[in-house]
Amino acid sequence: MAQPIRILSTKKLLVNQKQFLLNANITVVEADFIAIHNKQVSIDNVHENLIFTSQNSVTSVLENLKSTETLALLKQKNVFCVGIKTKQLLEENGFSVIAYTGYAADLAEIITLIYHKEQFTFFSGNLRRNTLPEALKNAGIVFNEIEVYETVLTPQKINATFDGILFFSPSGVESFLKDNKINNQMCFCIGTTTANALEKYTKNIIIAHQPTVENVIIQCINEYK
Template structure:
């Protein structure tokens, strides 16, 4: 490779994830464009089933609802993301439905479990997709905000060939200080890609909504 491909990851990668890009002889920059933190919360009502759409929500419940964990683990869980599912199961939760996207999960709940009730553990910047779908389908649910996402924008002055994006919030944060010109944007999923549609057409979406698959798409693009 004559000129090293320059890739920015909009979140700091794990060492094994980073290694994929370094082994491909890419020049990698990393910066956390969002920061998430658990927050204290009260649980007044717990419905029959639980919904988690991120690992952040799981971590917060494990940290902040310890006195209720025995009760919570008796509930069936619906979640988004394989890593969210793995984290839940590692901690003794019973996951009965898992999808890659919130929209797919909402559809399964409405079509198959519409007569049951749900408690959705969410973050402050969550998308409206799932709650709106459940409301329209008249599914009974309550929502408890258990973590916060903060944008941490920063200016990138290095010329880039590609950018890895992992959430709509990461896109929003990046665009506060930077413009996208000819860079190819590699997105973890369709929701993240949608956040870029008014900005660029140079978008590649991962086949599976995982960090690893996003990285693989990036490597394949420049092979």
């Protein structure tokens, strides 16, 4: 009987997500290589359009403001976001999403081409990429930035061997590589930015067709059918 494929996920999966892999005879080991800490910040001087590039920023704002008047005011503003899961979380909590894309670069293009006369507030994390703010600045768009969460690397040594590794962010890649090496494992990435963080270390990269955890898992299952 063939040995089951062994996969390392660099973040802990939901039960149903893990089950997809188990049903495909893929053994999964999980470990969180980053931790998210929400920041208590003053959210004032907010423009009429809001930008969220991750679910983490949405969660932090919701937790920070809870049922305050400020949160109610935010929900009256137009929202631009990155990621279908981010969009769903926003809409589930009463926000109106005007535009969303899979990547920050695409959102920047939409804003600079169509909404360049508008003013924006960008809710971000400490390790956010420069792609979006640089594009807004270069286009002369008025915006401010409020850092609402912090990503902390939580590196750990993994002694077991794996056929593949699931990566979900550039910071997850950085954290993994602090105490581990990539040899011949296939690396499954949630998007191009995460894949770019791996390019110096391996050519064995498969990028999800959609930037979701589920699609990373689908690509993994398809690879080992």
